[in-house]
Amino acid sequence: MVLPRRPNGIPTVHTDWQINELPLPGPLIRLISSSRWRHPGDWALRQLTPWLDDPLDFMTTIDELRLHNRLIAQLDADTMQFFQIGRGSAGQPIAMPWLDLDQAVFIAVCRYAGDDIAVTLDYRTSPTDPRVLATDTATIAQQHLSWRQVTPTLSQFINALHLH
Template sequence: MNDRWQINGLPLPDPLIDLIESGRWRHPGDEVLRQLIPWLDDPLDFMTTIDELRLHNRLIAELGTDTLEFFQIGRGSAGRPIVLPWLDLDQAVFIAECRYAGDDIAVALDYRTNPADPRVLATALPAARHCSWRQVTPTFTQFVDALHLR
């Protein structure tokens, strides 16, 4: 795989590359997304190009320690295992984020389960003082199929 289709050193899944290249990686509509991720009350926007994916993932990686802790995002490379409800930033690629600043929601690929077909996670609103991460689908392929993007 060439570096063009990598984010933070992680290869994008082949179905995502195909969808981006064909222009079919686009938001399916708020209601369709709400049916798949019912715990997200606020709207999301998909990152639809490789440049947009790179930019937004770089900006997330640059967030301060307190912000990352609020979103329960850690770094497995720091020497401790990161498990749900935390997201391992070193093993994740964000693919969608809140449409409106302050909504504090996102969707990410989680490579801890399968590097070729990572699971899809979404933030869950904070119950206490932190957000957490919940599984949307066990694989990206299932996410795409559930949204009828192919």
């Protein structure tokens, strides 16, 4: 089955599985639907993201994903600047180490308020198997966080954490 595509190449899908107007990748939908999208344990995540000192919590339901992503979308300009988050829809392409909020879906957030860490899908690389990024708090430069690749694709992230 061929899905219709939006101008940016991202397929359109039923809105039940969209966050920020972005379709969740099939493997993530299957894991959420079967309750297998769950935190793999702090140790396993630490092996994949050794630069993150603080624990993360996965958002394991579509409702959690929608809530957290909606809250993040409401960040003020100063906070977005601190987290190096921009909006590509504003006319300027957003390049790494910045995150393009219009092409991102947050999938894990800091367990404790104030830890300022997160993991996100970055659709700039693929509409069906986006790369996975995490905040990089280890190399804070000029009072800003940046974004760092965890894996080149969500599929590799899922395999590395043995979530399938």
